[in-house]
Amino acid sequence: MDGRREADDLDVLYAACYRRLVVQMYAICGVMADAEDAVQEAFITAIRKRRTLARVQNPEAWVRTVALHRLHHGWRHDAVVRRHQAAERRPEPASDxxxxxxxxxxxxxxxxxxxxxxxxxxxxxxxxxxxxxxxxxxxxxxxxxxxxxxxxxxxxxxxxxxxxxxx
Amino acid sequence: MAEWNSLREVGEDVSPPTFESLVRTARSRDRRTRIAAVTAALALVVGAGVGIGLRTREQAGPPQPVHDPAPVVELPDGVRALPAYRDGEEPRALEAGRYRVPISDTLAIDVDLPSGSQAEAGGRYIQTTNALLKTEIATDWYGVAEDPCHGDGITPVGPSVEELVEAIRNQPGLQVGVPEPVTVGGAEGQYLMVRIAPGFDASGCRDGQVNLPGIEGTNNNVTPTYVGEWWILDAGGQRVVLQSMCDPCAGDPPRSARRIVGSITFGQ
Structure with missing residues (x-):
């Protein structure tokens, strides 16, 4: 699989499962920002290890496991959410x-x-x-x-x- | 359960950041990892070699008892040593001044750095507020990328300055200006302006980036907007490569890198 194909596949995976993974992490940790952090970090890891990801049978499960590890280790990186979403993200829909x-x-x-x-x-x-x-x-x-x-x-x-x- | 379905619907209010923004972060971390690898490699060299004392190979001799510490080279007046950092410690902003940057166990450069500069990887990377300078010895392992797009392979080139200059000019993916004779700190060599060739499609490259010449494992990869200035020198028989790295770069590279290079003298 060439680099372009790998990137495309990962892009598709991201579009397909980002939201549901965030919800799953949110249900586990109870804090939406931490959930988004964990999933974003998992996808960053996936991008950096895309050749590894290309060989796994269930990429979504792989990303979810990485995100879970982030939560397990109490890993926090609030800046990730701010850095990527400050300019384009709507306010947190708490009232919804x-x-x-x-x-x-x-x-x-x-x-x-x-x-x-x-x-x-x-x-x-x-x-x-x-x-x-x-x-x-x-x-x-x-x-x-x-x-x-x-x-x-x-x-x-x-x-x-x-x-x-x-x- | 209705509660689980309600929870699923929360996902509709989640706004993912663009995938491209995550790719940029991943690239940035890859670069930092490379720098960390350089740090580790340099630490090994320094630790296994003759240390910051900059003794020559001939002087080093066999391992000495621990009670016989290596002699420390006295720095010229007005030249400071770079601060030492613990593993993982972020480099601190330096005061303006002249600093000694060891680039091998037998060679160092003394260089004027503006206030706020940071020296990473033992000085191999010097970052000012608007310029990044990489200094290294072009060892026998130094060469050009086997493939500008994929993999990490390097084809060693050498041993002369001229051979390396010619190989860089011929590396696919690069647009290299006409070499200009240059003297830096008494060391003669060639100056090159390096860009990514305008007709080169890097979109299919790994991370959309092009592999630069260097040493396998520590060479850099850059985006199509990269502009670099390279000084490839012969310093007392050792090939030294200084390169300013502007990436992403809008227009010409910052002139501050030239000023820093112009202040360099070589020491031991």
Whole structure:
């Protein structure tokens, strides 16, 4: 694969999956700017390692894994978002955020980080248990147990929010 | 669950930065990585060689006991040593003055630098507010790019200044001016103005950039707007390449690089 083709393919991948990867990272870390940082950094890594990326079977999963590593390591680089978006990006659409997803992100934030990650990958990235196990390097049984406990706890948290306040 | 679908819809409000902006950042980091590689290589040379004391190979001899430190060459009056940096430490802005920049274990340059200059990679890269100067010994490994677009291969050229000048003039992708005889700090050589050839399509090149002559692993790659000035010199039998790098460059390169080069004298 020549350099031009690789660049084109990466451009297409970026256009196709940037937004959904940001949402997935946002669901995991709860901060939109950090989510965008992580995904942008993952794509920068992909650009720099495009020859490696050309050999992987699922480039989106590769980029997602890199972005997850960024979050895992607590990596922050706020300047990335500012540098790339200051001139062209609309203001953060905070007022557009719907209550349903606010409640969900809030509840996810109260989960154990491991459970949260598995839940997001399963329900938001639509990955199977086996795929999550592969991407995260975990035994399938571990993924299943985290998924089960995470679902149960998330349900409790969402139910609590729906219950009327007793003052 | 409705909540998950609601969360998916948040993506519609996400505004991706342009892909090109990420490519630019990636290129910038690639360049910095190259500089870091130069730093590491230079550190190895300095550490494994005779050190900042600039002893000659003949003087160095076999390894000495640790209680017998290498002699330190005294700098001429008014010439300062470059500050030493720890790994990962950003180079600091220098005060205006004359500095000694070691470029091999037996050769150094003394150069006037304006206030705010920064010396990276042990001085191999000198950056002022509007110019970037690279100084290095053109060793036996120095040559021209095997392919101006792809790969990192270098075809060594040498050993003379004239052979290197001719090879640079013939490297595909470059438009090189007529060589002009030049003397820098008493070292004679040739001056070249180097641009990317106007008819050369770099869009298919790796990162859209053209590989410059140099040493494999530390040669630079530049965009089509690059303009470089090259001074290829014979300094006491050692080929020295000084190059100002303007990239991206609108028009002619900054004259400040010439002033810096004009202030150079060679030392040991």
């Amino acid at each position: 955020v719907g209550p349903e997803h606010v409640a969900l992100v809030t509840a996810l934030g109260l989960l154990d980080a491991d459970q949260r990650e598995v839940l997001v990958l399963h329900h938001l990235a639509d990955l199977s248990v086996a795929e999550i196990a592969t991407d995260l390097g975990l035994p399938v049984g571990t993924v299943k147990s985290r998924l089960g406990r995470g679902r149960a706890r998330l349900g409790e948290l969402l139910a609590e929010r729906e219950e009327p306040s007793h003052g």
